[in-house]
Amino acid sequence: MGERRNEEQGRYRRFARRAVMLGGGQLLLLGALAGRMYYLQVVEAEKYKLLAEDNRINIRLLPPPRGRIVDRFGTPLAVNRQNYQVLLVSEQVADLDDTLDRLGQIVPLTGDDRERIHREIKRKRNFVPVTVEENLTWEQVSRVEVNSPDLPGVSIDVGETRHYPFGDRLSHIVGYVAAVSEKELTGDPLLELPGFRVGKSGVEKLHDEDLRGTAGTSQIEVNAVGRMIKELSREEGHAGREVVLTLDSGLQEFVFNRLSNEPSASAAVLDVETGEILAMASVPSYDPRPFNLGLSQQQWQELVNDPLSPLSNKAISGLYAPGSTFKVMVALAALEAGVGADHKVFCPGFMDLGNHRFHCWKRGGHGSLDMQGAIQHSCDVWFYDTAKRIGIDRIAAMAKRFGLGDTVGVDLPGERGGTIPTRAWKLANIGTQWQGGETLVNAIGQGFVLTTPLQLGVMVARLAGGKAVVPHVTRGLRGGGAPDQLVSLPAPKLDVPEAHLDIVREAMDMVVNSPRGTAHRSAIDHPGWEMAGKTGTSQVRRITKAEREAGVIKNEDLPWRRRDHGLFICFAPVDKPRYACSVVVDHGGGGSSAAAPIAKDIMTETQRRDPIGSRPLPLVAQVGQNEA
Known part of the structure; x- marks a missing residue:
């Protein structure tokens, strides 16, 4: 009888010790968890708040207007003018090819254009706009807007393009701008913006950095997948410098x-x-204008193979x-x-x-x-x-x-x-x-x-x-x-x-x-x-x-x-x-x-x-x- 009681008492003591150890372990874990939560929510609060804001807010560069080139009396030789673009958002389009067929009746689209649009849509997220065509005439813009109910996902955007009022009469001196090539990428974020142009010849090339200006910034609120919700703030950049030439x-x-x-x-x-x-x-x-808009291979070959060398400034x-x-x-x-x-x-x-x-x-x-x-x-x-x-x-x-x-x-x-x-x-x-x-x-x-x-x-x-x-x-x-x-x-x-x-x-x-x-x-x-x-x-x-x-x-x-x-x-x-x-x-x-x-x-x-x-x-x- 005594032996049995002693055995039960021993078993009870072992259970009590185990219960105390288990309770202590739980308290220790709860304490560590509470400490970690305190550390994250109080001590590191500002850091994680900033990270959350960074995930919520995107800062985007705004390309500055390119500086003008003028003659000795202020007559414009190279300026910026409005560039009407037609954009397409694929998530708003039920049948892409049907929409492109309808749009093609207003804005001519080649087979190459359609292939490029398909490639860009596959590469980009479905809510990101894709540029269909640039440099639309005012008549084309009007027709797109009038037919907008039949063109889901299609919209008009206004940008800037380089314009040369004197055309071929000054192209050897003023030069031209064109898209940035891979070898011209220097780490400047401006150069990586879609559609950004740099000087390729003449004064446009010589004074390219002065003409570029300083980029502005736009703070955009986005959701978890990067979709834009609204613009929070905008700071415009500085336009490029104006280059005054000695020419009359x-x-x-x-x-x-x-x-x-x-x-x-x-x-x-x-x-x-x-x-x-x-x-x-x-x-x-x-x-110089086709170089800015995008020179075709045929146009380039005609210029290069011309025996009178029109590209050369003799x-x-x-x-x-x-x-x-x-x-x-x-x-x-x-x-x-x-x-x-x-x-x-x-x-x-x-x-x-x-x-x-x-x-x-x-x-x-x-x-x-x-x-x-x-x-x-x-x-x-x-x-x-x-x-x-x-x-x-x-x-x-x-x-x-x-x-x-x-x-x-x-x-x-x-x-x-x-x-x-x-x-x-x-x-x-x-x-x-x-x-x-x-x-x-x-x-x-x-x-x-x-x-x-x-x-x-x-x-x-x-x-x-x-x-x-x-x-x-x-x-x-x-x-x-x-x-x-x-x-x-x-x-x-x-x-x-x-x-x-x-x-x-x-x-x-x-x-x-x-x-x-x-x-x-x-x-x-x-x-x-x-x-x-x-x-x-x-x-x-x-x-x-x-x-x-x-x-x-x-x-x-x-x-x-x-x-x-x-x-x-x-x-x-x-x-x-x-x-x-x-x-x-x-x-x-x-x-x-x-x-x-x-x-x-x-x-x-x-x-x-x-x-x-x-x-x-x-x-x-x-x-x-x-x-x-």
């Missing part, structure tokens, strides 16, 4: 239209004091032998080397060097000429003789001082440098020694000498104004929350004696305004507007001895691509130079017949408009300075 858009249009009479040509007009480019055109050109990237326009550099090099302006050479129509004969363009010769007479009549023999005396290296040194032989630093992408040969250059690039006959050929702007039309414009601007101007198309930047910037400032003096420049200027005056000058037929007869200039004809083929003996074939009797290039450089007014101009007509024949008449019209219009004397758009703070 009216003069630019005139120059482009004047060149358009030729299959292929280019020209540049500069301020001889500052290097501002007042007009620069290259024909043929291209329309004014800064076309390389040409300068022909006789280069003779002014030989004359200045001769003056610096001690050859006087009164140095005379008799021209019988040729010059012999060793067993080679070098011909003058005038078969019967010019007779006895001094320096100014040689420039006036463009006598090759005088320059053969003078170049032989001073050597190619002195000629090259002078030419480089005037901006030839290297890029001149214009603020546009795609500039090419050209070639001004020296003895060392030939040995390094061709691997052979310089020959005496090559000095003669290069002295008349043939042989290895290559320049761009803009370089020729810079050369004549420096010669006319006596200043080491650097050409540029950007006059300044305005707005965008930053101080205005002015970059067009006077240039330093050129390291050439004024007396030497005067001799060549007078000779160029004789070229145009003397009855026996090579460009007299293109003289400007308006008092005070007279121009001085120099003709040039650049051969693109070799004339054989047999052809010369039988009679050189006239340009008009040759296929277009075998005809000579026509060149002309000039400045005006003669008495007080302010404007400089260069014209190159591809395969145009002679400089006096093809290029000089164009230059006459351009310089007449330039002085009539007088863009420098007119009041340009004001810019204040002076930031930056030209370098010689």
Whole structure:
């Protein structure tokens, strides 16, 4: 009996201990749970509240308006305009193909368009709008709105697109914008926004970051699956800066239209004091608008395969032998080397060097000429003789001082440098020694000498104004929350004696305004507007001895691509130079017949408009300075 009681008491004690241990464990767990709840709800309350808000609120970037590009008088060259888009929300559409069929009767949709829409709908959530078509006309917008009951899930949205009022007349300078490519993604969130555009060429590319502006933000309340509920707040960004160019858009249009009479040509007009480019055109050109809207493969192939290269800005990237326009550099090099302006050479129509004969363009010769007479009549023999005396290296040194032989630093992408040969250059690039006959050929702007039309414009601007101007198309930047910037400032003096420049200027005056000058037929007869200039004809083929003996074939009797290039450089007014101009007509024949008449019209219009004397758009703070 006692043993049984003892056994029951032991069992009771064991149960009691176990109950106490179990109760203690439960209390411990409850305490830990309560502590954790306190920690989460009190200590970490702010952190989890913020995380919850982050899940509930999305912050979206708002693309800023792209900055405008204007000319020196404020005329818009690149602006933004409303872009009407038609959007489609797939969750609101019962039959997608039927809806697209109905919409296609209002807004034309290609098979590619429909495939793209299907792909985007599969890729995106069903409540996210998909862009069906952009750049709708007002008539199309109206028809979509009127038919909205029969177009479930279809809506109209308004965005912005880039517009170029001057089209192909300014595309080589202003450039264009297009969609961001993968290699252009730099981590900037702006670049990843759907439909965002960046500058791809010209000023649009050069000043892309200034033109982009600063993005705004929008706080959007969303549900658990990301559907937008409402907009909580919005902070608009800053529009891009306004880029003011040195161009006169009216003069630019005139120059482009004047060149358009030729299959292929280019020209540049500069301020001889500052290097501002007042007009620069290259024909043929291209329309920049399709690049913004989305260029088709066929359109791209047509542009790329066009033999006249409309995508190329020939004014800064076309390389040409300068022909006789280069003779002014030989004359200045001769003056610096001690050859006087009164140095005379008799021209019988040729010059012999060793067993080679070098011909003058005038078969019967010019007779006895001094320096100014040689420039006036463009006598090759005088320059053969003078170049032989001073050597190619002195000629090259002078030419480089005037901006030839290297890029001149214009603020546009795609500039090419050209070639001004020296003895060392030939040995390094061709691997052979310089020959005496090559000095003669290069002295008349043939042989290895290559320049761009803009370089020729810079050369004549420096010669006319006596200043080491650097050409540029950007006059300044305005707005965008930053101080205005002015970059067009006077240039330093050129390291050439004024007396030497005067001799060549007078000779160029004789070229145009003397009855026996090579460009007299293109003289400007308006008092005070007279121009001085120099003709040039650049051969693109070799004339054989047999052809010369039988009679050189006239340009008009040759296929277009075998005809000579026509060149002309000039400045005006003669008495007080302010404007400089260069014209190159591809395969145009002679400089006096093809290029000089164009230059006459351009310089007449330039002085009539007088863009420098007119009041340009004001810019204040002076930031930056030209370098010689």
